[in-house]
Amino acid sequence: MWLRPLLLLLLSLLSIATLSTAHAFERPFPAHAKRGKMTPASFPDIVIEGKTRQLAPGARIWNEDNLLQMPASLRGSGLTVNYTEDANGHIDRVWILTSAEAGEPITKQTQTQPNSKAP
Numbered sequence: 001m002w003l004r005p006l007l008l009l010l011l012s013l014l015s016i017a018t019l020s021t022a023h024a025f026e027r028p029f030p031a032h033a034k035r036g037k038m039t040p041a042s043f044p045d046i047v048i049e050g051k052t053r054q055l056a057p058g059a060r061i062w063n064e065d066n067l068l069q070m071p072a073s074l075r076g077s078g079l080t081v082n083y084t085e086d087a088n089g090h091i092d093r094v095w096i097l098t099s100a101e102a103g104e105p106i107t108k109q110t111q112t113q114p115n116s117k118a119p
Contacts, residue, residue, distance in 0.1 A: 025066075026109075027062075027066055027095060027101070027109075029082050029095065029106075029109045029110050030084055030093075030110065031110045031111075032084060032110075033082045033083065033084050033093075033095075033106065033109070033110050034082065034083055034084070034085075034106070035080070035081070035082055035083075035106040036048040036049045036080075036081055036083060037049060037078045037079065037080060037081070038078075038079045038080075038081045038083070038094065038096075039076075039077040039078060039079070040071065040074035040075070040076070040077075043055070043071050043072055044059075044071070046071070046074075046091060046094075048081070048083065048091070053090070053091050054090050054091070055071060055090060055091050055092075056086045056088070056090035056091060056092040058092070059071070059090070059091060059092050059093065059094070060092070060093050060094070061074070061093075061094040061095075061096070062093075062094070062095045062096065063096050064096050064097070064098045066095075069096070079096050079097075080096075080097045080101075080102040081094050081095060081096050081097060082094075082095045082097060082101075082106065082109065082110075083095070
C-alpha cells in the first residue's frame with residue numbers, strides 16, 4: 001500500500017532532477033557572434049539595436065531553452081540576443097539569451113572551447 005506513493009515520489013524527484021540538469025549547459029556561440037537587443041517585427045524583419053534588419057532565408061532562432069522558435073511566434077521587446085550575420089549582412093542565427101547568459105560578457109561566451117560546435 002505504501003509502495004505506490006513512494007514510487008510516485010521517486011519518479012517525481014527523478015523528473016525534477018532531469019529538468020534541472022537540462023538547463024545546466026553552456027551553449028556554444030560562434031567566435032564572430034554579436035550581442036544586441038532584439039524586438040520582433042513583421043517577418044522577415046527584426047529590429048536589433050533600434051535598426052530594422054532582415055532575417056536571412058533559412059534563419060534559425062533558438063529560445064532560452066535552446067529550442068528552435070519560429071519568427072512569427074516571437075513575443076516581447078528588448079530581448080537580449082547573440083546573433084550572427086551572413087555574407088549579405090542578413091541575420092542568419094539568433095540565440096535569445098537567458099538572464100544568466102545575458103549577464104556574462106559576450107567575449108567569455110564566444111571563446112573557442114575544445115570539442116564544441118556551434119549549431
